[in-house]
Amino acid sequence: MTAKTRSLVTGGLGFVGRHLVNALADRGDEVTAADVRATPDMRWRDDARLLQLDLRDADAVAAAVAGHDLVFHNASLVHTKQNRVRDVWDVNLGGTEHVLAACRAHGVRRLVYVSSASVVYEGRDIEGGDETLPYSHISQAPYADSKIAAEKLVLAASDAELATVSLRPHVIFGPGDVRLLPTILERARAGKLKFQVGSGKHLSDFTYIDNLVDALLAAGDRLTPDSPIAGQAYFITNGEPMGFWDFVKRVLAGLELPPIRGRVPYALAYSVAALAEAWDTLKGGTLHAEDGMSRFAIRYLCTHHYFSIEKAARDLDYAPAISIAEGIERTVAAIKADPEATKRYTMA
Numbered sequence: 001m002t003a004k005t006r007s008l009v010t011g012g013l014g015f016v017g018r019h020l021v022n023a024l025a026d027r028g029d030e031v032t033a034a035d036v037r038a039t040p041d042m043r044w045r046d047d048a049r050l051l052q053l054d055l056r057d058a059d060a061v062a063a064a065v066a067g068h069d070l071v072f073h074n075a076s077l078v079h080t081k082q083n084r085v086r087d088v089w090d091v092n093l094g095g096t097e098h099v100l101a102a103c104r105a106h107g108v109r110r111l112v113y114v115s116s117a118s119v120v121y122e123g124r125d126i127e128g129g130d131e132t133l134p135y136s137h138i139s140q141a142p143y144a145d146s147k148i149a150a151e152k153l154v155l156a157a158s159d160a161e162l163a164t165v166s167l168r169p170h171v172i173f174g175p176g177d178v179r180l181l182p183t184i185l186e187r188a189r190a191g192k193l194k195f196q197v198g199s200g201k202h203l204s205d206f207t208y209i210d211n212l213v214d215a216l217l218a219a220g221d222r223l224t225p226d227s228p229i230a231g232q233a234y235f236i237t238n239g240e241p242m243g244f245w246d247f248v249k250r251v252l253a254g255l256e257l258p259p260i261r262g263r264v265p266y267a268l269a270y271s272v273a274a275l276a277e278a279w280d281t282l283k284g285g286t287l288h289a290e291d292g293m294s295r296f297a298i299r300y301l302c303t304h305h306y307f308s309i310e311k312a313a314r315d316l317d318y319a320p321a322i323s324i325a326e327g328i329e330r331t332v333a334a335i336k337a338d339p340e341a342t343k344r345y346t347m348a
Helices: 013-027 058-067 087-107 142-156 178-189 209-220 244-254 267-282 294-299 311-318 323-335 341-347
Strands: 005-010 030-035 048-052 071-073 110-114 126-128 163-169 195-197 232-236 261-262 305-307
Touching: 005 013, 013 030, 013 048, 013 209, 058 087, 071 087, 071 209, 071 341, 087 110, 087 142, 110 142, 110 209, 142 163, 163 209, 178 244, 178 267, 178 323, 209 311, 232 311, 244 323
Parallel strands: 005 030, 005 071, 030 048, 071 110, 110 163, 126 305, 163 232, 195 261
Antiparallel strands: none
16 A cells, blocks of 8 residues: 655645645645644644644744655745835745755655746746746845745755755636735725726736646656756746736626726836835835735736746646636636635735
């Protein structure tokens, strides 16, 4: 009888984390979901252990990692405003340093890192970009900067004792989303989403959550010190670039919410975002408030950024099983089934 894989997921209560924990448990892994927010009453399935974990605590990370065969390091602090910089770096880079050290100390042989496509973004168009793109040399936001440093560390650590791989998803969506759609829908329901930013002609990649989970499982299964994926990074998307606002309009239409009727020029939106960031910084900086009003977010909305998934198809046998159209249908159906869900996520 084959022993069960003992898998640890950091950020296990988040959007990606929950879906990944469910998939791992469903296939029979012994799963631990670790999250800084975890309390005993938040456990959602009997066959997955829930653990409170602050990645900034090296001893706690070491204790959490001990006894596992495979670590999915998914947790990060997403913050695209230019403030609270130390907090972001302490979690995203410092936490990754602690995870790597813990893996080595306890003989964990496989580490799958959840990175971001933003590590190559410099505020300019990316059309069909692949993994030969260099890391950004321009500071865009503490989130992107810290993810660059963390990914570099993870990939450089790959050796005969610890095999590592990094996946770079882009604009993840689906049922249970806690970042993208909750903010959009909150504004739409309040009648405040009347204008789009920019022309709407710029194309973006999107990644349906089940497709990302499939890629994560494939990476974990294939990862060994001598495998071709060890020490490599992979873009993971649906491979169907479309206008960001076209995506939003489809969701709004599916939920029968008021449509967007006008446009705000990039220059005006960027100026407003700069003022909003400055005011937020004066107040001390607000974490977990990704409302789209940051200079980084406005630049993202007004540039092309879509990527090739050929490398993932070749090495991970990755082929998105759920199209964007079907993904939107599933997401809309989930929201209709539980209309208060996105409101709860927004207030979390």
